[in-house]
Amino acid sequence: MITAVAAVVVALGSLWVSYTQARDGRRHGRQSVRPLLQMRRVKAYEGTEAGLNLINAGLGPAIVTSSVVRLDGEVVGPWDHHTQQRILEPLPVRPKAYSLRPGAVVLAGQSAFLLSLDEFSDDQHAWFWDLVTRRLVIEVGYESLYGGENFTVTPPVF
Known part of the structure; x- marks a missing residue:
């Protein structure tokens, strides 16, 4: 027993x-295989590209599930072509923009400017830096290959 x-x-x-x-x-x-998206405001020095940079610092791909754009605290829509047109049209110089639709994949190690200006100058483009640092907030929802995590990333608060 x-x-x-x-x-x-x-x-x-x-x-x-x-x-x-x-x-x-x-x-x-x-x-x-967990992705880790980070958003950074980049302004290195005069004459270089500046803007809002999205980086996947994780080990796996990030699958975009959603995005929300706020301009001056008001929701404008998702970060797609139509929202970009509404935000960028009244600007004195048109920055480059990179869309993020649901289902888009940000590979591990990939870096992309969501909004950028080539040849940035503090004197000529102060309005752009103000837009990127104070007025515009882009929130991106994403998940790993497993799904269901509901991760989000936004630019750091200044």
Whole structure:
């Protein structure tokens, strides 16, 4: 009887160890392909490209699920061609813009300017830096290949 009880205890212990190792292996697998999007405002020095840069600093691809654009605190729409037209049309110089539609993939290590000006100059383009740092907020929702995480990224607050 004691031998049978000991065998059951050992079997249950082995089952518990196997279960926790499998759970930890799945968790590690998910973390090993987790994307990590970051948004940065970039202004290196006179004459270089400046703007709002999106970077995937994670280990896996980020799948865009949504985006919300706010201009002066008001929601304008998703970061697509139509919203870009509404925001960029009244500007004195038209910056380059990169759209993010739901389903778009940002690969691990990929970097893209969502909004940028070539040959940036503090004197001539102060209005652009004001737009990127104070007036415009782009929030991007994304997930990993596994899905369902609902990660978001926005530019850092100045």
